[in-house]
Amino acid sequence: MRHRHLPAVALALGAVVLLDVLRVWLPSIITVFGRAAETPAELLGAFALGWFVLALAAPVLVRRLGARPVRLVAAGLLAAARLALTAAPGGRVQLWLACAGLVWLAATAATVVRPVPGLAFGLAGAAVGHALLGTEDLVWRGGVLGWTVSVLLVLAFLAASAATTDRAPGPAHDSSAPDRPAADPRSGPTGVRAWLLVGPALLVAGQLALAPAVWNASYSYGYGTSDFPGLALSPDGSASVIPAVAIGLFLAAALTRPPAWLGRVVWPAVLLAGAVLFAADRPNWLGWAYLLAALGLGGCLARTDTGPTHGAVADSAADRATGDGRRDAGAAQRGWAAVGGMLLFAVGCVAYYAAYDLGYPNGWVPVGTAGLIAVSAATGPAPAAPGLTGYARRLTALALAVLAGVAGALHRPEHPATPPDPRPAAVRVVAYNIRMGFGLDGRLDLDALARAVDGGRPDVVLLSEVDRGWLLNGGHDTLALLAGRLRMPYVFAPAADPVWGDAVLSRFPVRAGRTRPLAAHGAPTGAQALGVTLDLGGRELAVVATHLQPPPGQGPVAQAREVAAFATRYAAGRPLVLGGDLNTEPADPAFAEFTRAGLVDALAAARPLRTSPADDPRTQIDHVFVSPGLTPSEVTAPRTTASDHLPVAVTIALP
Structure with a gap:
């Protein structure tokens, strides 16, 4: 594997591990800390915000100690927490273990300028894995299969993290790389805009755009008839290819540099349309909302993919001097942006579901989050270069789309029941x-x-x-x-x-x-x-x-x-x-x-x-x-x- 691909690989694997942990952390707030409606929604929100106290110190640690040691220690803690969650007996232990992850994200942001390729593959990989498991988390499964896959995932993540250096590869490492474009004055410090959108992108992807469970629900509504108005039924067993189409569209849009008119107008409009259809609470619109949001989210992320074209890591003058981003002000700002984006993620999640306790309309949450991403895509600078380059990326994207299709064939529902004979008493x-x-x-x-x-x-x-x-x-x-x-x-x-x-x-x-x-x-x-x-x-x-x-x-x-x-x-x-x-x-x-x-x-x-x-x-x-x-x-x-x-x-x- 080329050196220049390692940051994206490490970020993608880390995103999968982090999403596994987040899918434990989020319900633990309700079921462990909140005991399902016994704790006021405001207190649940305060607890979620407390999740950021340690992560807010990560950029400071990066500046004092260097990005690499902080990132490697944080990656080790995230990996350990991921494995411990499978073994945890639940309760408070599970809740505290699931709070891991943000320090690793902030430390990674200090050096990775272009997170979009790694993030796109991480989101897609997590969605495909969830679909292959029938939307059940690998964390909860245990057993030989659960432990084997979990350990392999964690080891791959740690190996990629350890092999990734924090020095940007120069032309000697990749002579085929195109020249860097001139910096756009609207972009601010390199990579900050993209890292700020990581949290909102996780929210839109997990809530709608790359959520296999949402497609399952939408798919089952399609089997309703005039005798079942507005109801979802067990499908007839045929496999659906729509998740594969959604994954393919998302990756193609996220990893390809869009023309200006497409990235500034069409992709933001498509993403907003998907969010609006989802917020409308119409079961028959869920499928369209899913596809549009996947395509629009990928396209909008591509618009934020600015930075060096032949290396995903930071390469400011200070970086070239120290090799670890220790004195790079942009590194600290990227770290703050990553934490701030995840703050938006937590606020959006809690705000959406607290509506069912507090009684306000919550449709504005996905629409507002999608609007933030859309505005950033429409007003941001042009991306640096096409992201979908090389056979490795193309084959990986194709493989993920194929696996999403396989998932639809693996989890077939039960066939409709037959009338009993004789009639039961x-x-x-x-x-x-x-x-x-x-x-x-x-x-x-x-x-x-x-x-x-x-x-x-x-x-x-x-x-x-x-x-x-x-x-x-x-x-x-x-x-x-x-x-x-x-x-x-x-x-x-x-x-x-x-x-x-x-x-x-x-x-x-x-x-x-x-x-x-x-x-x-x-x-x-x-x-x-x-x-x-x-x-x-x-x-x-x-x-x-x-x-x-x-x-x-x-x-x-x-x-x-x-x-x-x-x-x-x-x-x-x-x-x-x-x-x-x-x-x-x-x-x-x-x-x-x-x-x-x-x-x-x-x-x-x-x-x-x-x-x-x-x-x-x-x-x-x-x-x-x-x-x-x-x-x-x-x-x-x-x-x-x-x-x-x-x-x-x-x-x-x-x-």
Whole structure:
């Protein structure tokens, strides 16, 4: 490998490692520090900002000690934290380990002037790896495969970091390199603009442009029909090539010098269009938002790729004198820019998801972040030279695009269920709030979650708090991962936005479905009621799944009334099962709305049946109701800490 490629390789591998850590750090803020809505959003934001205290000192350390020793020590700490997270038991240990990474980024910024090639390959590589794992993080997997790949990744990162020098290669190292362009006075210190955009680029990529889980959700919406308006269904098993197209478009745009009119006008407009479509919260627009954002983000990053054309490292006069950037004022400014960009990343993440606690519109976050990148691309100087040069880069980009396509073929959903023969006399129902797949220890353990559900021997599963791509939760398609483990097709209905809501999994064929958004009545988080019709071999059963959201200081009485009315209308005289996290106790007025509608408490024989919190159940807020004529029995709420709720299971005998 040529010496001039090593900084980009080290940065790309480091970006993959850092993204692995960030996908643990982000949900740990909620599940470990915040205990899922028990800590005010403002305090969560303050904790996230505290993440920067040590990183702010990195540029000072670089100036005093030199970039290379600081960068190598920081790389070692990042690598150690990455491996320790796989072995960590969760809890506070996991939270503190996941705070690693920013010092390495700031130290790297001190010497790498052109981060765009390395960053582009790192973002693309991380997205492809996530897709190959079905959007599950390698950090959480463990086992022989998880440990082997993790160790190889970390060793490659450390080797590339150690082999990278902080002296820019001159013409003697690469005689084919073109001459440097004259510095553009608008660019300021070399590389600062690009490093400032690293954080916003991570946010847009992880939230939308290079998020495999978002594409999974979008892809499943495409299987809705007139019988399933606004619902996402398990795809029919065919592989999608769209992730490969998105990766290819992103890399082609990011690593190619665009014409002035394309880089200043078209790419910023395309990126903004993708962000606006995403913020519109329209499920059928997610696919277009994904593609446009990937293409626009790559093109806008290319516009910021300024600096020396034959070496990615700093080569100011001071650098040439010291070889390590120790006296380079530009190095310190790049370090500050990198930390400042990641500050924007943290603020954007927390601001987007805090909206569900504080109740303000959050669509401005992706649009504003994309707007910042777009403005920088439109007003910045012309890039130094085409980035996509040499066979190594072309082949790497092609390989990543091909692997993204392979990922679509590897993770095929379960085939649709077939009608039972003979017709069942009873149906086993499980209702479970899965807290986006995270247990009380703060770890994503989908196997434990599947065991908790499967232990109830379910025919039908009603899920609440289903996440299909929230960046703050790590960007997983929890529904597809869980459905694959249970071997049950799904129907998903959006609630807070197109990738967060409720789902029904069924071993019986689903013949129709409908969702009804519920009025907020002052609650900050959106809610809906999902009705599906199951074919029990010549007889139909209506099932309704919901998750009520009480307004502050009140019970969800109005929403309960809406759901009860929707369910009885949807059933239209057919046997009905309704369940989910209803956030109401049996003696509360909201609970009475269901019995007033003529429904029967299916868990009455087992009362009190406390389900939350899972480690010390004190409240009865997860329920199942049935229509008269259905006979419930075998009620259980098995103890598990795979979520912050316990699942409830009940057998429903059909008349």
